Amino acid sequence: MFRILPPLFAAFFLVTLAGCYTAPRPVVPYTGDPVVDGNANLAVAPEQDKALWEYRIAAAALRRGQTAEATAKLDDALARTAGALAPGAQAAKSRKLFGREETKPFAGEPYERIMGNYYRGLIYWRDGEPDNARALFRSGQFIDSDTENKTYSGDWVLLDYLDGLATRKLAGDGSDALARARASAQAQSRPVPPDYDAKANVLVFAEYGPGPLKYASGEYGELLKFTVDKSPVAFARLTVDGRTLELPPYDDVSWQATTRGGRVMDHILGNKAVFKQRSETVGDVALVGALGTAAYGTGKDSQNLAIGLAAVGLVSKIMSAATQTQADVRSWNNLPRYLSFGALRLAPGEHAAVLTFHNPAGRVLANRTQNFVISVPAPDVTTADADVLGDIVVIRSDLDN
Amino acid sequence: MKTSTHRKLALLAGAVVTALFAGCASSGVKNPSGVPVTEMKADERGFVAGTGIESQDLVTVTDKMARSILGIPEITQAKTTPRVVLEPIMNETRFPINKDIFLTRIRTQLNQKAAGKVRFLARENMRALEREQQLKQDGLVTASQDPNVVQFKGADYFLTGKLQGMSARTSQGLSDYILYSFQLIDAATSEIVWEDSAEIKKQGLEDAAYR
Numbered sequence: 364m365f366r367i368l369p370p371l372f373a374a375f376f377l378v379t380l381a382g383c384y385t386a387p388r389p390v391v392p393y394t395g396d397p398v399v400d401g402n403a404n405l406a407v408a409p410e411q412d413k414a415l416w417e418y419r420i421a422a423a424a425l426r427r428g429q430t431a432e433a434t435a436k437l438d439d440a441l442a443r444t445a446g447a448l449a450p451g452a453q454a455a456k457s458r459k460l461f462g463r464e465e466t467k468p469f470a471g472e473p474y475e476r477i478m479g480n481y482y483r484g485l486i487y488w489r490d491g492e493p494d495n496a497r498a499l500f501r502s503g504q505f506i507d508s509d510t511e512n513k514t515y516s517g518d519w520v521l522l523d524y525l526d527g528l529a530t531r532k533l534a535g536d537g538s539d540a541l542a543r544a545r546a547s548a549q550a551q552s553r554p555v556p557p558d559y560d561a562k563a564n565v566l567v568f569a570e571y572g573p574g575p576l577k578y579a580s581g582e583y584g585e586l587l588k589f590t591v592d593k594s595p596v597a598f599a600r601l602t603v604d605g606r607t608l609e610l611p612p613y614d615d616v617s618w619q620a621t622t623r624g625g626r627v628m629d630h631i632l633g634n635k636a637v638f639k640q641r642s643e644t645v646g647d648v649a650l651v652g653a654l655g656t657a658a659y660g661t662g663k664d665s666q667n668l669a670i671g672l673a674a675v676g677l678v679s680k681i682m683s684a685a686t687q688t689q690a691d692v693r694s695w696n697n698l699p700r701y702l703s704f705g706a707l708r709l710a711p712g713e714h715a716a717v718l719t720f721h722n723p724a725g726r727v728l729a730n731r732t733q734n735f736v737i738s739v740p741a742p743d744v745t746t747a748d749a750d751v752l753g754d755i756v757v758i759r760s761d762l763d764n
Numbered sequence: 765m766k767t768s769t770h771r772k773l774a775l776l777a778g779a780v781v782t783a784l785f786a787g788c789a790s791s792g793v794k795n796p797s798g799v800p801v802t803e804m805k806a807d808e809r810g811f812v813a814g815t816g817i818e819s820q821d822l823v824t825v826t827d828k829m830a831r832s833i834l835g836i837p838e839i840t841q842a843k844t845t846p847r848v849v850l851e852p853i854m855n856e857t858r859f860p861i862n863k864d865i866f867l868t869r870i871r872t873q874l875n876q877k878a879a880g881k882v883r884f885l886a887r888e889n890m891r892a893l894e895r896e897q898q899l900k901q902d903g904l905v906t907a908s909q910d911p912n913v914v915q916f917k918g919a920d921y922f923l924t925g926k927l928q929g930m931s932a933r934t935s936q937g938l939s940d941y942i943l944y945s946f947q948l949i950d951a952a953t954s955e956i957v958w959e960d961s962a963e964i965k966k967q968g969l970e971d972a973a974y975r
Contacts, residue, residue: 449971
């Protein structure tokens with residue numbers, strides 16, 4: 364009888380060590396081009412990760428001026444996200460004891476979803492549809508409205524500010540949104556955005572500093588946490604035609620990521636972790652009991668008891684090992700930390716612009732300076748809409764393209 | 765004794781295998797061959813639905829508006845066929861939309877059902893129309909009428925609209941209400957000669973895995 368136990372333990376260790384086999388991901392050749400590499404990864408990514416790759420590609424493409432690519436990827440990612448959020452089998456599976464959270468289709472944490480809306484909104488504005496841009500800024504603020512602590516609910520400064528600016532440009536008022544933006548800025552001790560200039564025809568969107576990344580904490584990796592790297596850039600400044608436009612950090616994406624409070628999923632993972640711990644303890648106790656009984660017990664009853672305890676111990680240990688407590692740490696890993704905005708009036712023509720990034724001491728980080736040209740087309744006097752020429756949207760990033 | 769031990773061993777092995785497979789449940793794939801394409805009616809609520817603006821809303825709203833416009837005396841009793849220009853609708857909701865699609869559908873519905881009681885002016889094609897007229901005036905192409913006489917019609921009415929929304933979100937889910945309002949504005953007097961609206965409210969629940 365006692366010969367049974369060693370093979371059982373061996374089987375247990377094999378199972379534990381082997382874990383669950385997953386097919387290896389195809390190797391994607393690295394070219395250093397984030398859009399090319401992103402698309403190569405997207406092609407081989409599992410279905411649940413497609414939106415994640417699309418978001419990453421979109422951000423890289425937008426920074427390089429590949430707006431069509433960014434639009435296509437954002438549209439698809441936002442549609443996938445909307446679909447993922449509805450109750451579905453995959454999401455339900457990720458809540459189960461033996462289901463991993465990362466098997467659910469990626470929709471991102473709220474700050475990631477908001478950034479998807481924000482970027483798409485910038486493109487709508489660039490395409491002459493400020494009301495659709497405003498719709499996405501409103502959706503972004505709506506996504507942020509269910510924080511655990513209501514102090515941090517719907518407190519993105521730029522989303523409200525741009526909502527109001529779009530409204531003002533569409534012959535509306537926009538003062539409510541401006542007041543909300545300023546209140547959020549003051550609550551976060553951030554720079555207060557200026558009054559609107561509805562006649563400003565060049566809108567500059569700047570971003571700098573590395574954005575938040577996720578990691579799993581807790582004994583069983585059940586806690587979702589964020590790493591927030593210190594940004595070497597504290598603010599930016601645009602100089603064009605001898606004029607200076609300050610681009611301070613109106614929004615901190617890391618602040619937004621870390622002020623949402625607990626998730627419902629955290630409770631689910633917490634319960635899984637408790638189960639994992641308890642089943643592991645039960646397994647340990649049962650296996651030690653089985654060994655003790657096997658070593659010191661005599662007679663048929665002892666043998667049966669040892670087998671029973673070993674069975675309970677093994678099943679408990681296997682259940683514990685199979686319980687998936689890891690928080691989903693898939694991150695939109697090329698987001699910025701700070702978002703800024705400035706508006707100015709420029710006459711038709713070519714304007715040389717210099718964008719400088721500054722450290723907290725105000726010193727220019729020379730290796731990050733960007734020189735570029737802002738082209739303002741002349742109004743087409745042959746059309747009836749000559750007086751409603753769209754805004755020029757400039758998107759500049761300190762992050763690697 | 766030996767038989768009993770073997771039975772226990774078999775049971776134990778079964779439990780181990782069951783637990784092992786349960787732990788590996790994530791390796792299963794649902795719908796490995798995908799979901800077949802399903803053709804649906806535009807006014808049908810599909811299995812892929814959200815709280816935003818969808819095709820069934822477009823159909824419901826534009827059908828109602830087209831019927832409503834056809835009943836007003838400015839159209840039915842007009843001495844000369846009224847000319848209408850479509851003005852872009854204003855989107856004040858939190859959902860980006862193709863702003864032309866509502867007015868396009870109202871226009872096609874009216875053109876189908878009004879039997880010539882109303883005409884729409886193709887202002888979005890003005891550039892091409894002007895170019896064509898210029899070619900005729902320059903004698904580069906033939907003209908059936910004197911090209912120097914302005915033939916382009918002026919608008920009697922502007923048809924426009926606005927989408928406004930209210931959204932709410934709690935731990936129980938989210939709710940979106942959208943008011944679709946449309947107006948027909950007299951181009952000469954700025955009077956609103958017709959206005960109608962439709963309201964749609966939707967509620968949804970996000971999976972706990974995303975909350």
